[in-house]
Amino acid sequence: MLLPDNPISGPDGDRFGFSTHAKVLCDAIARAEDLPLTIGIFGPWGMGKSSFMKVCEGLLRACDIRTVWFNPWKYNQKDEIWHALIQTVLTEIAHDLDKRRKSGEATVQERLAQALDTVKRLSHAAAWLLARRAAGPLTAGFLAPGDVDAVQGALTAPGVETYLHVNRFEEDFREVVNTYAEGGRLVLFIDDLDRCTEDAAITVLDSLKLFLGEGSCVFVLAMDYQVVAEAAAKRFDGERTDGARGRQYLEKLIHFPLHLPGIPFEALHQHLHDKVTDPALTGSRELWELIEVAFSANPRRVRRFVNGLNHAALTLHLHNDPPERDRLLHAGTLLAFQIKYPDFFAALQSDPGVWVRFDDAEFEKKELGGGDGELAKNNPGVRRLIAAVSSRRTGFDFPLPPTPTVIRLLTEVLTVTGGPVSEEGAARGA
Template sequence: MEKIGLLSDNAISGASGDAFGFLAHARVLCDALEGTDDLPLTVGIFGPWGMGKSSFMNICRDLLRQREIPAIWFNPWKYDQKDEIWHALIQTVLTEMAIDLERRRSEAGESKRERLTQTLATVRQLSQAAAWLLARRAAGPLTGGFLAADDVDRLQDTLTASDAAAYRHVNHFEEDFRDVVHRYTNGGRLVLFVDDLDRCTQDAAITVLDSLKLFLGEASCVFVLAMDQQVITEAAGRKAGGDAPDLVRGQQYLEKLIHFPYHLPGVPFEALYRQLQTKVRPPELAGSGELWELIQSAFGANPRRVRRFINGLNLTAATLELQQPPSVRRLLHAGVLLALRMLYPSFFLVLQEDPAIWFRFDEAEARKTQLGGRDETVAQENPGVRRLLADVSAHRAGFDFPPPPNEQEIRLLTEILTVTGGLPSAPEEQS
């Protein structure tokens, strides 16, 4: 077998890298963002885990920059504490603005340079005001911007003593931020992309959303937020309802915050096949219609899940080859077991203890009979398993899936998959 490489989970970096058909959809959304006059505007990019929200937003950011609309990116999941998050959000925006203003000032003629210098000075004052707020509220280090951690005490003493201008920025942050955005964009709009909200803790995610309203809510900004709608609704509902989330109030919170919900267009499975078909080893397996039917049945067109599956299957094939080249039949068995381990880890454990359960599920599907006893309980505890095994059954018309493997084969393959199959998917990843 030729050398294999692991598939990364990196997002598409821009419009030129689009492999999923996002570009046309992104152009339509960017046209709408550019044409909207009633600002600020908050857009939610809704989509399940692994479906390409970051890639889609990267394409949008690239398109906006091509139109000379300033766009800034913020990743809140890097920060744990509430004070860190709102401060990092503000300082990220102000720092990116300052860097761009410095560049523009160095390239500008004398007439524009003074105006840019004044705008830059205001940006720095706002950054200091935000740092002062953090210093008053928390003893931890600063998370970004112009000030180092050891500047906090000196800054606080200075501002407390005499800096009336800084106090004004603290007390009128929203208004001053609105004015500086107006000057920075020449009366246009600033687009802030907030990614991976659903990777944050629930408290952190809500802190980010609240910060947009409290600190930045009067400026000519478009906030584009990538999120799994269900995850954030539950987070907001837990804030409202405590240990028992109030999902109705959570949904109301989200509806009030998100002016326009944009549901991520699905990735065509054909596009995923074209991109990944050459990454499967060995080549004879890559050309198997049964393999791609298994992938589609188990993972749909979820790019992240499919990449993880192919990584695990390729490593399993390489491990099997240490003894002898595996047949396509054996690799299809390995693929089914890998899908079960990723999606239904508790069933995978039962299968290790009772390898014959796969055969009994297959026979029940072929004869259209009910499962009985413990098998029925296992099926109820693992909804979806019976459908998946039916989709890859040797009895299924139109495909040539092999019959279930014998007990010895299952024990061999499950032992290998505990090493090469990676971690099972978390429950939210299976939704």
């Protein structure tokens, strides 16, 4: 069994208790005044930001509030990403306006047709900017004088019309949104900013101010706060920065920060406990203690771990007789090392005795020296995990550390079934 990592599709699929927090937020969005408004959904990689926003999207649509969803990580070039953002919003609006125009009364048809015509002109204006790579010199929605001089000779009559429309972009967009949302608001969900390249992530944030900053919009942005703050800081200060400028940038842009509530580990266990397919681990307290210590309640990491463990168990079945519980717990612990502490996992491959030495050091409460000390320093948290799965721990029945032969067999299996994912790579969606 391989577990997918897709976000839930809406409120009906909520397994982790997001709906209560989402309803409070959506009620606030529906009542908000003085738009536009920007909301940040903050949380580490894998903690369910996309699922939380899908719950919000479903609740808002049930209240007839218009929404658009945009995934910027699909686009890497700066000029490509701001254009994709604008065109995604305009395409969604155009599709809905056209459908409502065809089914409405004559007066409604005329009003929506005018709005649809404005949408098409806005789309042409964005395409014109992309063709001339003119987004860079924009300030508050206007072309800089130097850019106007540079392209003036090339402007034809239609080009002049387009240029004039570019300078009215924010005003026209505001009117379109007002018609589209029937005097209400448009909620734009922007997901996975922390999966983008640093330049792309900041380009998305700048585009909200440059092009869409006057409409009756609520922008809901999902991100790992630290990742995006560091990207913004590098933009201002280069590589050498303490991150303060990046935090100030986000604080100015984000009107309301919502730090995603943690998922109770019990809810994650209830959702996934029957996804561990090997009967030797059915109901194993030790396995779920290992999972909780290694991955807390991070749904993405736990799913990845369960997938890897199921795959390893099936592979071990093909190697010999059905593996015993202790062998599978050893495989699970090694898999946790591989995912969380790839340097330690690599050290075990070359020196299997590391596990025993670390276990002894934890039991005797002593420091590690030499290469082991350096390994512990470079893998903070690994000693805590080894202590959690120690056979000396009371209240649980963990096996003794595996022999070098068992470690070599299991690391060979795990190396084939999946490589390590670093914390930085995970945050970028690797």
